[in-house]
Amino acid sequence: MNRKTGFFGILAMSILALAGPAFADELSGGDTAWVMTSSALVLLMLPGLALFYAGMVRSKNVLSTTMMSFICMGVIAIQWVVYGYSLAFGGGAHPLIGGLDTLMLSSISPETLSGSIPTYVFIAFQGMFAIITPALISGAVVERMKFSAFTIFIILWATLVYDPLCHWVWGEGGWLLELGALDFAGGTVVHISSGVSALAAILVLGKRRGFLKEQFVPHNLTMTLLGSGLLWFGWFGFNAGSSLAANGTAAMAFLSTNTASAAGLVGWLIIEKIKFGKPSALGAASGCVAGLVAITPGAGFITPAWAIPVGFIAGILCFQGVCLKNKFGYDDSLDVLGVHGIGGTWGAIATGLVATVGTGSLITGDIHQLWVQVIGVLAAATYAFVVTFIIIKVLDAVIGIRASEAEEIEGLDQSQHGEVGYSL
Amino acid sequence: MNRKTGFFGILAMSILALAGPAFADELSGGDTAWVMTSSALVLLMLPGLALFYAGMVRSKNVLSTTMMSFICMGVIAIQWVVYGYSLAFGGGAHPLIGGLDTLMLSSISPETLSGSIPTYVFIAFQGMFAIITPALISGAVVERMKFSAFTIFIILWATLVYDPLCHWVWGEGGWLLELGALDFAGGTVVHISSGVSALAAILVLGKRRGFLKEQFVPHNLTMTLLGSGLLWFGWFGFNAGSSLAANGTAAMAFLSTNTASAAGLVGWLIIEKIKFGKPSALGAASGCVAGLVAITPGAGFITPAWAIPVGFIAGILCFQGVCLKNKFGYDDSLDVLGVHGIGGTWGAIATGLVATVGTGSLITGDIHQLWVQVIGVLAAATYAFVVTFIIIKVLDAVIGIRASEAEEIEGLDQSQHGEVGYSL
Amino acid sequence: MNRKTGFFGILAMSILALAGPAFADELSGGDTAWVMTSSALVLLMLPGLALFYAGMVRSKNVLSTTMMSFICMGVIAIQWVVYGYSLAFGGGAHPLIGGLDTLMLSSISPETLSGSIPTYVFIAFQGMFAIITPALISGAVVERMKFSAFTIFIILWATLVYDPLCHWVWGEGGWLLELGALDFAGGTVVHISSGVSALAAILVLGKRRGFLKEQFVPHNLTMTLLGSGLLWFGWFGFNAGSSLAANGTAAMAFLSTNTASAAGLVGWLIIEKIKFGKPSALGAASGCVAGLVAITPGAGFITPAWAIPVGFIAGILCFQGVCLKNKFGYDDSLDVLGVHGIGGTWGAIATGLVATVGTGSLITGDIHQLWVQVIGVLAAATYAFVVTFIIIKVLDAVIGIRASEAEEIEGLDQSQHGEVGYSL
Amino acid sequence: MKKIEAIIKPHQQEVTIDALKAAGIQGMTVSEVKGFGRQKGQTELYRGAEYQVDFVPKIRIDLAVDDDMVDKAVEAILGSARTGKIGDGKIFILPLEEAIRVRTGERGPEAL
Amino acid sequence: MKKIEAIIKPHQQEVTIDALKAAGIQGMTVSEVKGFGRQKGQTELYRGAEYQVDFVPKIRIDLAVDDDMVDKAVEAILGSARTGKIGDGKIFILPLEEAIRVRTGERGPEAL
Amino acid sequence: MKKIEAIIKPHQQEVTIDALKAAGIQGMTVSEVKGFGRQKGQTELYRGAEYQVDFVPKIRIDLAVDDDMVDKAVEAILGSARTGKIGDGKIFILPLEEAIRVRTGERGPEAL
Numbered sequence A, B, C: 001m002n003r004k005t006g007f008f009g010i011l012a013m014s015i016l017a018l019a020g021p022a023f024a025d026e027l028s029g030g031d032t033a034w035v036m037t038s039s040a041l042v043l044l045m046l047p048g049l050a051l052f053y054a055g056m057v058r059s060k061n062v063l064s065t066t067m068m069s070f071i072c073m074g075v076i077a078i079q080w081v082v083y084g085y086s087l088a089f090g091g092g093a094h095p096l097i098g099g100l101d102t103l104m105l106s107s108i109s110p111e112t113l114s115g116s117i118p119t120y121v122f123i124a125f126q127g128m129f130a131i132i133t134p135a136l137i138s139g140a141v142v143e144r145m146k147f148s149a150f151t152i153f154i155i156l157w158a159t160l161v162y163d164p165l166c167h168w169v170w171g172e173g174g175w176l177l178e179l180g181a182l183d184f185a186g187g188t189v190v191h192i193s194s195g196v197s198a199l200a201a202i203l204v205l206g207k208r209r210g211f212l213k214e215q216f217v218p219h220n221l222t223m224t225l226l227g228s229g230l231l232w233f234g235w236f237g238f239n240a241g242s243s244l245a246a247n248g249t250a251a252m253a254f255l256s257t258n259t260a261s262a263a264g265l266v267g268w269l270i271i272e273k274i275k276f277g278k279p280s281a282l283g284a285a286s287g288c289v290a291g292l293v294a295i296t297p298g299a300g301f302i303t304p305a306w307a308i309p310v311g312f313i314a315g316i317l318c319f320q321g322v323c324l325k326n327k328f329g330y331d332d333s334l335d336v337l338g339v340h341g342i343g344g345t346w347g348a349i350a351t352g353l354v355a356t357v358g359t360g361s362l363i364t365g366d367i368h369q370l371w372v373q374v375i376g377v378l379a380a381a382t383y384a385f386v387v388t389f390i391i392i393k394v395l396d397a398v399i400g401i402r403a404s405e406a407e408e409i410e411g412l413d414q415s416q417h418g419e420v421g422y423s424l
Numbered sequence D, E, F: 001m002k003k004i005e006a007i008i009k010p011h012q013q014e015v016t017i018d019a020l021k022a023a024g025i026q027g028m029t030v031s032e033v034k035g036f037g038r039q040k041g042q043t044e045l046y047r048g049a050e051y052q053v054d055f056v057p058k059i060r061i062d063l064a065v066d067d068d069m070v071d072k073a074v075e076a077i078l079g080s081a082r083t084g085k086i087g088d089g090k091i092f093i094l095p096l097e098e099a100i101r102v103r104t105g106e107r108g109p110e111a112l
């Protein structure tokens, strides 16, 4: 049992560990307050992500980039209530998928509890994860993917990729959970899955006109920095909320998250300083996100002190990651693979390397956990890549996923939304 | 009793319903934490609203638009502590108005409790509502109303419109509360009242120079989108905080709020797509606000599944609402009537149609509740309209409410505040 | 005991006062939830501060100004975990400094409690204070200080100024704590120390090229206003979180904070209206920060009603404060001394004047407390000034702290970071 | 052909363009500029200080016209951009040797 | 010497500048302007309303050239900025009496 | 009358305008432009890549002057805008046929 994690694992662990006043089937006001707060924080990551991404594109695409996050807030929030939650967390203890027994959240009322919190809170919190994950992918396809195609894509992707993966890792009976793969707050489910799906999508979508020839200069870096600040803030909910209780595990996850983010920021700036002589503001924004991604799978298992190397190395690895696209020539516009794919993978592995709280890892002599982590990464990455590739291929054949050349030149704000970002 | 709502009603209900560890007169840390968090979230809605509105005006009025929200944060926060709270929640159980017994919050100390939370927290939370409501009105009068006049207006309005209305609906003995009108988080008190007051104000104030002739293009839609993101985030406090406890009701309100917002966003985009062929970013920002407004009165009574049609219809209705001004020729600049008035009315009615938790409604065969809701809407709307009209007329006669034509042409940032928004 | 404050004092007080369900050595979910939320709120003040400051500089320095806040988030967050926390809160009960016994937070686990919350939460919360304080100083040195020098400066400053001061006021056995100096949330430790350190730094650094000759027009005031909104929001965590519990003291601190902020905003606008005929948006942003600074040391001791004059006078005093630099000719670019130094001093004194909850003050006939407050101010100001002056002098001699004239003319964004803020 | 460059107040832009169109001008190019002249800039507030910006925002209209249209265009501008207060701006007339329409390659007055 | 002012579509900026450089032009000055002409502005959405903006963003290239370079420059622009659709823009040629390089004080064609 | 167009470095704007005023110039119009020339743009960082922007921000000063002021104005610019490094910019002089003050309708040198 102490190897398992995800919702039920963590829940059990935290109750046993702290012997607090919270027992299953009795509502804890403190836990409920914290997980509601955390859910709100994760929701705020969407506008944060929108700013983070939108600041990096050219001004003619600022709104269309933002809209790719907002449409996830619209469409996936509904999908989750209608059937997504049920697919991920419903059903019996099937290893691969949930059930259809809680469609429309039927049978749940304000009195229904999940551990020490109302089930509605658990649904809300998990729903925010379902919303943000496809929004992360958007960073790779901005400036050229049709808005209509993206909208349909995220519904299919949430249904066919996210909901099953979520079940594998966090759902009752999910096979990765049973295997003992640790993913405290979504390194596998959220970051690796979005990173490799981004790659699959752009392989079909193709490069932006002028990629590697023209300079795609970020149009407003203050927006990106504010976005990264909101992401950092929201990530406390993402990670510390994942303990589903206001307890010592949440507290450690909170502090480890903050520390890894800081270390990621510093790591990225140092390598920039070495390579280019100057640390950049975009580097700071990117580095803290890299650190946050990397600590996500292990936030509840890794101490703040160990979070320093985890974050620092993430800053350096993701810096290398974003350089790959120039070498290999695929146009991962805002580096979803480079930051989320690579950062998430590193974080999942790092959990097997340095986790010391509530689990074993390499440094405690538990090499098995490391292997389990690797299996989790490979399984999730393969599944997400293959299914995404198929979805995108089919979508492209049926409705076409790419804006026309004229639309791309004009900018997607005008061509997809009939608007311009600024009339200063 | 089960028909009543507002603070005391909800409080009683939640205590009875969940039999949690919270009993009146004993402080609950979880509830206190949640309502403080919620209060902070609602405060953040002010800068959020300022951004939301300011992005839609021309750049020469960006600061003056922002200032109309900030001045509410300044002036009404003080008014509330000095006498506003006492007017709304003080006194005996008078049906129309509170008393003057808690001027300057005398007699309240850190030990004083309101249910399971310190009274100071209840005052803070309710104060945020008093602050945001007049700020909502500002959206109708921007780009031409004098800042000095607006400042005096909001003090009068808070005193003569908001505080009484708040007492009717949520104060001990308030007649709408006694009647059984349901307003979980302020559909009537906040949204309908601000919407119709906006209409009353602009009937006196008149149109902006060039209205319907020139194009008033939003000067910075990224600002509006960020604003809508902050509003969405803050609205969790607004609605889920209104249960005044971290319990199952709060949890449902939380999830229903998120769902309705999402559905409003989708509803607005779909009708735009149908009418203009393109869904717009401003439509997304407007749609989620419409959904949030509509779920406000029923957030604690309507399930997440029912929140989908409530939000979706709000998106479509409010879209129609904002079109009205072009037909009728009144200049509701940023659509306060169109979104808050219409959205709030729909939400109050919808509560009588589909509420199923802790109350009856049409779908549970309780047609009486629907009538009570209609009475609540009509009473609040009539009162707010008439009193606002009188306030504005008197103000106009005494000090003049409108900036001069030269000031309007020059922009209110320069003429009212001696500043310009941008020097990029 | 009832004179002492800081962490242990407050903790004891709140437990005694409210006789709630929280007893030392038992975890309270509500308290934990609230202090985690508060920690996240204080972290958000960093991007808030970055925006607040960055909007006021010229656009060629927008990123470098932002980066001075972000680098604190990176470097100090790590310093705190590695040894800063230990220096401030570790060791025996030494009057001047903590110890080295909790380097790398060794010996702390998720089960370790500080009062009713996990120690990890206490560390995180206090760490956010350590992060924001040097960031405040940056406002004085922007547009000309080298980024590399600033980075080294903050590490030295945190180690030699912040950590000791923090121990004096809040650490076990700290001499100001023992003396009975009241500093609820950091008036002395954070605001006075950053204000006078800013002065010491600019005396060595010198003025910006063109100071008092050219006009340094804020390049984007909407950014500054959003920043002030985020600061206001985050300050709820800063002040109400400082009670380290979700209780009546936190509740009062919450409401007093909101009220003082409002009063500061109004005070500043009124004096502007009197002096220049127009209240400005930058005045509103500055005024609320002045009010927030002033209420910080007394938030848990001063009632909301008394918070009105405290905030209002802060607005007026700090307005005068920012005018000083034009008279005396030192270039405190964004008025760190004028707002934080003066506001913090006023707040510390005001606590000795009008505090009535849990302590005596002048109005309760306790003149002794006032003297203790004055001693606290003088001791902290003198120490911070002298040590900062030495640090900066040494740094300047060793590596040079000022960007070259060419770099300053070109803008620090390009010269320090190789970027430009906007490419609209 | 002549090239007319008019510097006018931003708030007169709309009426001036309308007047030019009414006078038969079919195309023009507009840009935002900063003017230094007799008219002084606005008084702005900045944290306890009041100062005067030293430039005034202006709109520049560039207009290539055939010789016989010069007077009509000038009159249209004078009739619409004038507010009678300092800072109304200037009209400059320069000789224009050639005009070419990029799309068709047409030259001379037909290109306008 | 002549001064060439070309008004072109923003998306043709890059190819046009490249073409000019290829034609031997070593310096030029570019600015963003708004064009009013036959080409109509975009249709934009604004909360339940659709409207047409009345200007079109354009790029203006200013180019001082020696007389013998005029034709080459004009051809380079025509060859690169043309898309064949309305709104491709104009080229105006004005007489230029003097050109001075600030750094050296050189005058005439050498200053270009 | 002549029209002087000077392209200078942004950081020299202030001293140049001061020098022109000192030389007796009472009005001018300034705009922000992008320069392409011998001077290369800055090196910027962007997520693991370093690249050179291909333009340099410049300031353009437009100045209508009476013939006898041309030399004074040119000297004022040369004396103030020069830093001696590549990219200091250019001064162009064009013939100006007419100048009209919008407010009064005055024409010729009095309009300046």
Ligand SMILES: Nc1ncnc2c1ncn2[C@@H]1O[C@H](COP(=O)(O)OP(=O)(O)O)[C@@H](O)[C@H]1O
Residues within 6 Å of the ligand: D007, D034, D035, D036, D037, D038, D039, D040, D056, D058, D085, D086, D087, D088, D089, D090, F026, F027, F028, F029, F030, F062, F063, F064, F065, F101, F102, F103, F112
């Ligand atoms: N000699 C000049 N050359 C170019 N532009 C000028 C000149 N003089 C004035 N201008 C422009 O005309 C504008 C108006 O001039 P100003 O002297 O303020 O008032 P008026 O238009 O009433 O003469 C200035 O802001 C400037 O843009």
Ligand SMILES: Nc1ncnc2c1ncn2[C@@H]1O[C@H](COP(=O)(O)OP(=O)(O)O)[C@@H](O)[C@H]1O
Residues within 6 Å of the ligand: D026, D027, D028, D029, D030, D062, D063, D064, D065, D101, D102, D103, D112, E007, E034, E035, E036, E037, E038, E039, E040, E056, E058, E085, E086, E087, E088, E089, E090
């Ligand atoms: N007479 C003119 N003077 C100055 N600029 C002009 C003139 N006519 C057109 N322009 C500029 O040229 C652009 C293109 O002109 P337009 O009439 O739309 O199409 P076309 O280039 O095909 O003739 C306009 O947007 C405007 O900027």
Ligand SMILES: Nc1ncnc2c1ncn2[C@@H]1O[C@H](COP(=O)(O)OP(=O)(O)O)[C@@H](O)[C@H]1O
Residues within 6 Å of the ligand: E026, E027, E028, E029, E030, E062, E063, E064, E065, E101, E102, E103, E112, F007, F034, F035, F036, F037, F038, F039, F040, F056, F058, F085, F086, F087, F088, F089, F090
């Ligand atoms: N032929 C030209 N026509 C118009 N503008 C030019 C021309 N040549 C240069 N410029 C402008 O002058 C600026 C400076 O020119 P550049 O060749 O960089 O250095 P220098 O001023 O030392 O000759 C350019 O950035 C450009 O704006």
